[in-house]
Amino acid sequence: MNAAFWIISAITLVGAVLAVTLRNLVHCVLSLILFFLGLAAHYFLLRADFIAAVQILIYVGAVAVLILFTIMLTRNVTGTEGPREVLGGKWWAGAFIAAVLAVLLCWAVRGDKIAAALSAGDKAKSSVVEIGKILIADWIVPFEAMAVLLTAALIGAVVIALEEIRRRP
């Protein structure tokens, strides 16, 4: 259990770092898939198996493929350019802000008494049957709202990605 946590954490961190640092966009997406799979393994370890399956289905199956299609539809992705073309103008400011955030978060978690008092739960169980029942009983309104949101997002994405209509005669 302990070793599994450290190994999966290392895989997840490596995937995340590579996903935001590599030059080639396709390699970035492949690292992102590694990161998603690492997180799914974490969810399995935390006994949230339905969330792990959803993570693999939606992120690896849909989002990563969507990003790959976008890379195909846009050009100049090969990543043979130098660091000046990859990093933005004030990149050191962004890196500094991210480092400060990481230090602050670690410092806050280390000093937190409530989180330290909680122990791992063997009672934490979840079954797909229970999730389905609660989803259409207590959470039916958010569920329907989510259906409307997904439909709107689908139509909106198609409309935005359509060719611009030329108004000139």
Place this chain on the structure above:
Amino acid sequence: MSIPLGHYLILSGILFAIGLCGALTRKNAIIVLIAIEVMFNAGILNLIAFWHYKQFAVLTAQMFAIFAISIAAAESAVGLALVIAIYRHYRSVDVEEMKSLKG
């Protein structure tokens, strides 16, 4: 000896910082979207870790995770459509060249 909750929180915080670093430093709009996905997933990991350690019989945290994943999927679809539209307009996905609104 099992893993304490703080380990998961620190892992999630580091992942969030990595995503923020990518979103703030890279020039390619697609990489910025990838970094935003990394930050989203760091937040969802927090939800699941707290659900596991509170030993809750109720599945509220898992419901939140499911809805967050759905919203992230919708967000990435619209965001990538915007990237395609911007590419068609500017012939580039460089976020530093998108400055039509700059005063």
